[in-house]
Amino acid sequence: MKATVFVATAIAGLGATSDALADGDPTRGAQHYRACVACHALEPELHLSGPSLGNVFERKAGTAEGFVRYSDGLKTADFIWNAAALDGWLKDPAAMIPGTYMVFQGIANPQARADLIAFLEIAGKPGGGGKAAADGLIPAAWLRAGAPEPIRDVPPQARVTAIRHCGDSYFIRTDDGQETPYWEKNIRLKIDSVETGPPKGVAVILGAGMAGDRVSVIFSSLTDLISLVQEKC
Ligand code: HEC
Structure with missing residues (x-):
């Protein structure tokens, strides 16, 4: 698939060690993203138990606006979420940031991580969540994920x-x-x-x-x- 190759090349160009990352397929990655929906929304500034992943791509770690529950490790981290950083995080969050509050055992399969990163490179950029839903990569419900329905018109x-x-x-x-x-x-x-x-x-x-x-x-x-x-x- 041409589009896949393009995405992978773009990731490699962002300073990642290209040989460490397999070619990612965002369509498959969107399926792996299912594992994240319990704790993360894609709508910017909509925080659930985890910070919003809207605009996460190339954001400095531990800096989602309005999220006040970062672990010390992420609060003081000094890197941005590019493909290489995400690869380490998704492989084993607790190894990368000891004491992290993200309870997730990690994704051992390098291809699955590359797919998920290719998806996050789309969905984690400004306007990306909406684009991923409009393109049919994910159901629109995943943008707000587990956020409750707003309470209005209370009888x-x-x-x-x-x-x-x-x-x-x-x-x-x-x-x-x-x-x-x-x-x-x-x-x-x-x-x-x-x-x-x-x-x-x-x-x-x-x-x-x-x-x-x-x-x-x-x-x-x-x-x-x-x-x-x-x-x-
Ligand atoms: C059980 C809930 C949970 C699940 C499942 C989960 N996360 Fe998280 N995530 C968190 C929490 C909580 C944090 C904040 C961690 C900390 O401060 O140490 C976090 C932080 C992050 C960050 C850092 C964000 C920032 O602003 O620095 C990224 C990136 C991330 N998660 C991606 C993912 C992806 C991708 C998945 C799916 C594979 C996933 N998470 C699954 C709860 C979760």
């Missing part, structure tokens, strides 16, 4: 006005005037402080998990959480 029965904790239970009052009791272990209190979360001052109750009685209450800030939850029987 009164999902809008929380007060939470009482008493004994082993939460009593959750909603904007339709109902107060519903829940076993404390079935409730998750979560904060979503970015744009996917509820508006400031509003807490939202969402059904979660398999059993119908397990719910999450999402707050937009710790301040909202503290002001809404009370110990009161």
